[in-house]
Amino acid sequence: MTTTTPPPLALTMGDPAGIGPDLTLALWTARKALSLPPFLFIGDGDVLRQRARALGLDVAVAAAEPETAARLFPEAIPVLASDCTVPAVPGMPDSRNAAAVTGAIETAVALTLAGRTSAVVTNPIAKAVLYEAGFGFPGHTEFLADLSAEAAGGRVPLPVMLLAGPKLRAVPVTIHIPLKDVPAALTEDLIVETAAITERDLRLRFGIARPRLAVAGLNPHAGEGGALGLEDDAIVRPAVERLKAAGIDAVGPLPADTMFHDAARATYDVALCMYHDQALIPAKALGFDTSVNATLGLPFIRTSPDHGTAFALAGKGVARPDSLLAALRLAEELARNGQAMKEAR
Ligand SMILES: NC(=O)c1ccc[n+]([C@@H]2O[C@H](COP(=O)([O-])OP(=O)(O)OC[C@H]3O[C@@H](n4cnc5c(N)ncnc54)[C@H](O)[C@@H]3O)[C@@H](O)[C@H]2O)c1
Ligand SMILES: N[C@H](C(=O)O)[C@H](O)COP(=O)(O)O
Structure with missing residues (x-):
């Protein structure tokens, strides 16, 4: 039996103009009532600050590393920076921010493969916006497989x-x-x-x-x-x-x-x-x-809500966070099962 605290989940920003920031803020605000698993948000802290202001939420955001995220989580959303190039406007996606979106995913995968975060949970991306910036994968699924090649022994696994x-x-x-x-x-x-x-x-x-x-x-x-x-x-x-x-x-x-x-x-x-x-x-x-x-x-766990960026709802505080909550809970459960399997070996 291990008594060590598991690493936090890595939660990526998704499209900063979509509902990902709304959902992240809504869940973190209810963290105590939900017994929310600690996560490290990988993305732009200013996007969270601005969205919180627009929604009238009192939210603190703090720079963090995977190792400090769980300690900070009760008081602030721990953020590892993957910063936008231009300010994110809710409902108005901008392909100039594509590098921040895909960079957050790359960082989350690298941290999880290194065991510094326990699983990757992705906020929704808008594929067409990323394609405009030259993103060469149909979606997260295929991108994550590509990022796994080295850890999977040099061959891109079938996702x-x-x-x-x-x-x-x-x-x-x-x-x-x-x-x-x-x-x-x-x-x-x-x-x-x-x-x-x-x-x-x-x-x-x-x-x-x-x-x-x-x-x-x-x-x-x-x-x-x-x-x-x-x-x-x-x-x-x-x-x-x-x-x-x-x-x-x-x-x-x-x-x-x-x-x-x-x-x-x-x-x-x-x-x-x-x-x-x-x-x-x-x-x-x-x-x-x-x-x-x-x-x-994949050689790591990845979950996501089942919906997309819902641009029409971004910044309005009406998007339901239930599927993201389910994604965080499932990631935590699968990571726990994986840890138990390792320890039983
Ligand atoms: N995991 C992902 O990254 C992911 C998943 C699906 C779609 N997408 C992308 O999202 C973009 C928009 O796709 P779409 O319009 O087909 O699907 P969508 O899921 O964004 O929206 C479909 C409908 O459901 C509503 N909706 C979505 N999420 C909601 C929520 N949390 N609460 C309340 N209502 C919600 C929307 O307002 C809309 O009416 C596309 O670019 C697509 O590629 C990304
Ligand atoms: N096909 C998925 C859906 O409609 O929910 C969505 O596009 C997400 O796919 P990725 O996880 O590969 O981005």
Whole structure:
């Protein structure tokens, strides 16, 4: 049994013009009532100060390092600087601040890989704003995988996006690609590798002894015997057979339209879906305020709220912090499980 205090969570700024600062302030303000896990905010302290003023909140912000964050947390939001180039205006994103946004993510990953913070929790970014500044990744998920290459032995690991909520866990096998490109990107190997990472992380990090995987078909009615598409029998079914042969509890391909109602969800621990919206529509419909986006397959823990930057709500104090709270709590729990696993070895 260890008695040492775990390192704080690394919370990135996200887009400084979005709701990330509002949510960070709202949660920190309620830290005592929520028993909020201590975090180190990596971003621009002035963004927090200005947003707090606009929202009429009495919030202190203090420069910190991972080692001082937990001590400071009761009195001030501990901040490690990743400063904006131009002042952030709520609701008006500016690609000149892209370096501060991506730099915060890089710092959070480096600190977590070094064991100085216990997990990465990301506030939402606006992809299009970063693309304007030359950001070369579809989203956090792919960027985080790229940042993990050295720690993963020199190869960029396959990142797996898990939307986890009280009513549903769902994984899209293909992630941020246009719908028209999905059939070509979907391979037996990709399904098997994604499923294997999902199964392993649910077992080792989430503590589910024998995860049950439900694999969705790609086409209507899982292809209806080939009449409505060939991929289900040619790609998805053989992948499920390989998973079963490897001892993984997997069923499918299942018609996607009937696998998300209450009784169907009770039969599995995670739905493996073939494309982004097949997974994220049911996940957000069933738990927009409570679901968390977690990245599996990385050498560190990363969670995020399941929503985006919601620019129209930024600076208004009306955005719900529930999903960010769930992300912080899940990161803390997964980090604790990881620590317990290490100590049990
Ligand atoms: N984790 C992430 O970084 C992440 C996740 C999703 C979307 N995004 C990005 O966010 C940007 C905006 O995307 P979008 O408009 O599709 O999705 P969004 O989640 O920002 O907004 C969708 C709707 O939900 C509302 N909403 C979102 N969060 C809310 C909250 N906490 N409380 C109350 N209402 C909330 C918004 O006002 C809007 O009506 C895009 O650039 C997208 O790429 C980022
Ligand atoms: N696809 C995610 C969603 O819609 O919630 C979102 O874009 C976040 O993805 P990253 O975590 O890769 O930024």
